[in-house]
Amino acid sequence: MQAYSETLHIAVLEDDPALREMWGWMLEDEGYAVACYANPAELHSALTAQAMPDLLLLDLGLPPQPDSAEEGLAVLEQLAVNTPDLKVIVLTGQNQDANVYRAIKAGAFDFIAKPVSVDHLLLAVKRAAMFRQQEQRLQSEGARRLVIDAPVDQGMKAVRNEAEKRLLTAILHETDFNVHEMARRMGIKRENVYYLLKKYELARD
Numbered sequence: 001m002q003a004y005s006e007t008l009h010i011a012v013l014e015d016d017p018a019l020r021e022m023w024g025w026m027l028e029d030e031g032y033a034v035a036c037y038a039n040p041a042e043l044h045s046a047l048t049a050q051a052m053p054d055l056l057l058l059d060l061g062l063p064p065q066p067d068s069a070e071e072g073l074a075v076l077e078q079l080a081v082n083t084p085d086l087k088v089i090v091l092t093g094q095n096q097d098a099n100v101y102r103a104i105k106a107g108a109f110d111f112i113a114k115p116v117s118v119d120h121l122l123l124a125v126k127r128a129a130m131f132r133q134q135e136q137r138l139q140s141e142g143a144r145r146l147v148i149d150a151p152v153d154q155g156m157k158a159v160r161n162e163a164e165k166r167l168l169t170a171i172l173h174e175t176d177f178n179v180h181e182m183a184r185r186m187g188i189k190r191e192n193v194y195y196l197l198k199k200y201e202l203a204r205d
Contacts, residue, residue: 008129011053012036013043013075014091015062023057026118027125039063040075047083055087055128057121058108060099069099073106080107085135087128091116127167130185134170165200172197177204 010032014020017038024036035053037043040062056079060072069092079086090103093114100111109131110124168182175181179197183190197203 007031007033008055008125009033009035009051009053010055010057010125011043011046012057013040013062014057014059015039015066016059019059023121026121030122030125032125040071043075052083052086054132055089055125057089057091057125059091060103061093069102073099073102076103076106076108085132087132089124089128131167134167134174164196165202168196168200169202172202 010027012020012023012027012034014023014036015038020036020038024034027034035046035050037046043056058072058076060069060076061067062071062075065071072090076088076090079088084107087109088107089110089112090100090108091112091114092099092103100113103111109128112120112124171182171185175185179190179193183193
């Protein structure tokens with residue numbers, strides 16, 4: 001998988017040292033700039049003293065309650081207020097359905113169920129990076145940022161579909177419906193672009 005030409009800065013908040021190290025080197029190997037943190041206090045200190053990352057991988061099960069999602073959700077809620085443009089991908093294990101609902105409602109961009117596969121994690125990172133990139137382009141043109149407005153009570157699939165449709169629509173207009181260019185920017189095959197256009201009933205204006 002190819003990273004963007006402009007280096008994406010990713011923060012990882014994970015209390016398990018083995019997982020933290022593995023995700024760190026795996027993302028760095030893809031060309032991303034990565035900073036790893038063991039607890040919310042370390043992350044908070046870094047965000048106060050350094051530039052804001054583009055993306056955060058957030059494990060919901062953090063000390064002192066690693067078997068609960070409460071600490072992770074508290075971090076997410078604080079970030080949603082203080083850094084609303086930060087894309088957060090939550091990693092969840094226990095009580096997955098309930099925690100995913102609460103995380104998305106609190107402002108998470110995406111979620112991944114544990115155990116996390118490498119391919120799934122990288123795809124989620126790339127999706128969040130693409131979405132952020134489109135937001136920045138729209139902002140530079142004076143447009144508002146992309147907003148996912150699918151009701152959470154319709155399920156996580158509806159939220160993901162809404163995000164995918166918004167991203168596809170933005171790229172469609174930006175490329176003037178050039179399917180080849182759309183495929184290149186999204187890192188997928190042209191036939192997959194045609195599938196998505198048909199899925200969301202998108203056509204040239």
